[in-house]
Amino acid sequence: MCNMDDRTFRNAMGKFATGVTVITTALNGEVRGMTANAFMSVSLDPKLILISIGEKAKMNEIIKQTGKFTVNILSEEQQDLSMLFAGQLKEKQNVTFDWVGDQPVLPNSLANILCDVYNTHVAGDHTLYIGKVTDIYMKDGDPLLFFEGKYRNLASHANAG
Ligand code: FAD
Numbered sequence: 206m207c208n209m210d211d212r213t214f215r216n217a218m219g220k221f222a223t224g225v226t227v228i229t230t231a232l233n234g235e236v237r238g239m240t241a242n243a244f245m246s247v248s249l250d251p252k253l254i255l256i257s258i259g260e261k262a263k264m265n266e267i268i269k270q271t272g273k274f275t276v277n278i279l280s281e282e283q284q285d286l287s288m289l290f291a292g293q294l295k296e297k298q299n300v301t302f303d304w305v306g307d308q309p310v311l312p313n314s315l316a317n318i319l320c321d322v323y324n325t326h327v328a329g330d331h332t333l334y335i336g337k338v339t340d341i342y343m344k345d346g347d348p349l350l351f352f353e354g355k356y357r358n359l360a361s362h363a364n365a366g
Pocket of ligand 1: 289290
């Protein structure tokens, strides 16, 4: 049996630098968003991606009902949105979304990756959602990064050499 404590596990996972996404979907026209960095590309043919959502997140139930979601890859200018959709801001804010059909997308993201749920797999206290990509929009810009539990950006870590 593994008796490793949660903090050690979290700290080790935090050594993996990632970008930051906001997952969006809409149920009966009402938009829900949730910050997530557990995102990866899975397959080219068919085009599949994966996200992992905690069992306690409200987003879990909502995606089960909508059967679709968008992965919005955040730019370094969108840290406030990451904090908002992670529940880290005290004050609620009104966010304006763009729409692609019935799918809400976050404007000014580096990429909007629209997906239909292709498969799900419960793994411990998270559910893995494999999404089949149906549409993609992209913009130029630098990414918001997350490393050791903190937001970072490329410029502050640029290698002078
Ligand atoms: P809520 O807590 O209900 O919503 C989150 C926040 O978004 C609330 O403050 C809500 O008011 C706001 N919000 C939602 N919709 C709208 C809207 N339409 N307009 C304005 N505000 C809105 N958790 C995971 O499960 N998987 C991950 O991969 C993951 N990665 C993370 C990465 C980072 C960098 C951070 C900071 C957090 C991450 N989390 C992850 C944690 C996750 O973002 C939070 O636990 C989140 O609060 C859970 O969301 P929820 O669905 O329960 O929604």
